[in-house]
Amino acid sequence: MAETVELVLGTAQLAQPYGVLARANTSALSQQIDLIRLAESLRVVAIDTSPVYGGAEKAIGASGTQLEIHTKCHPNLSVEESIQMSMDSLRRDTLDIVYLHESLERSHEARRKLQGLAEHVGYGVGAVGASVYEVDEFLLALDTPEVSVIQVPVSILDRRFAETGLLDRAANLGKKVFARSVLLQGLLVADSGELPLALASLRPYLDKVGDIADRNGVSRICLALSYVKRLPGLSGIIVGASSASELEVVASEFLCSIQGEVLDLVEQVEAAPWDLVDPRKWSR
Numbered sequence: 001m002a003e004t005v006e007l008v009l010g011t012a013q014l015a016q017p018y019g020v021l022a023r024a025n026t027s028a029l030s031q032q033i034d035l036i037r038l039a040e041s042l043r044v045v046a047i048d049t050s051p052v053y054g055g056a057e058k059a060i061g062a063s064g065t066q067l068e069i070h071t072k073c074h075p076n077l078s079v080e081e082s083i084q085m086s087m088d089s090l091r092r093d094t095l096d097i098v099y100l101h102e103s104l105e106r107s108h109e110a111r112r113k114l115q116g117l118a119e120h121v122g123y124g125v126g127a128v129g130a131s132v133y134e135v136d137e138f139l140l141a142l143d144t145p146e147v148s149v150i151q152v153p154v155s156i157l158d159r160r161f162a163e164t165g166l167l168d169r170a171a172n173l174g175k176k177v178f179a180r181s182v183l184l185q186g187l188l189v190a191d192s193g194e195l196p197l198a199l200a201s202l203r204p205y206l207d208k209v210g211d212i213a214d215r216n217g218v219s220r221i222c223l224a225l226s227y228v229k230r231l232p233g234l235s236g237i238i239v240g241a242s243s244a245s246e247l248e249v250v251a252s253e254f255l256c257s258i259q260g261e262v263l264d265l266v267e268q269v270e271a272a273p274w275d276l277v278d279p280r281k282w283s284r
Helices: 031-041 058-063 078-091 108-119 135-142 166-172 197-215 218-227 244-254 260-268
Strands: 006-010 046-047 068-070 099-100 126-129 149-153 178-181 236-240
Touching: 006 135, 006 244, 031 058, 046 236, 058 078, 068 078, 078 099, 078 108, 099 108, 099 149, 108 236, 126 135, 135 149, 135 166, 166 178, 197 260, 218 236, 218 244, 218 260, 236 244, 236 260
Parallel strands: 006 046, 006 236, 046 068, 068 099, 099 126, 126 149, 149 178, 178 236
Antiparallel strands: none
């Protein structure tokens, strides 16, 4: 387990329903602010957000937090407009990381935005990131000088980036990598009976992971986080929470320790086909 892997709070569900298991989010702005402030006392090092996460950026700004801010370029705005809107909402003069969440390979407009973000490094933007889904996108991000941070989906059931040496390669190039979707929107820690009918094909995979956790007396969230934490080349793991109690559980389980033999059992579980764990293809 790498000691340098840090916990980043994801805010997709802070101010809006998020994920296939999501229920209506009725938290008041004051509760959202309290959640952000709580993160500062729980070894969270940064907050991952986006201008399209409902009112998340405004809640973060209202909290007055001094944690690092990682946000994304708004897909429907120019780089300048997006940066200014995020700065205004977050009440910050600088944004530590701004991710492009569009395929560099398929879009000329995305390349233009990337160049625009790079021009703002040192002038409001600390670093330019690429938030990717596909291995080809990751490889392109590695070869793109402007990109110094890459965000990728990694979990027990999605090991495309974990088992190919790509994370190590990024680290050797001096690029930071942050893992997201480590809990698969909560599916890895939920009872398989909660699984939406559209995702029934995932049940055998989830049951195998749950069986390993149960037989070895560890929680599913500890198992899921520990698997990702021990991957070489990662700088941080992004995990979301929609309430103070959820965040406290995440922060506590992030520090849990599991014997290597148990994690070896996890790696023997067949990884799910990418089309089953690609959240863009999920429906409730």
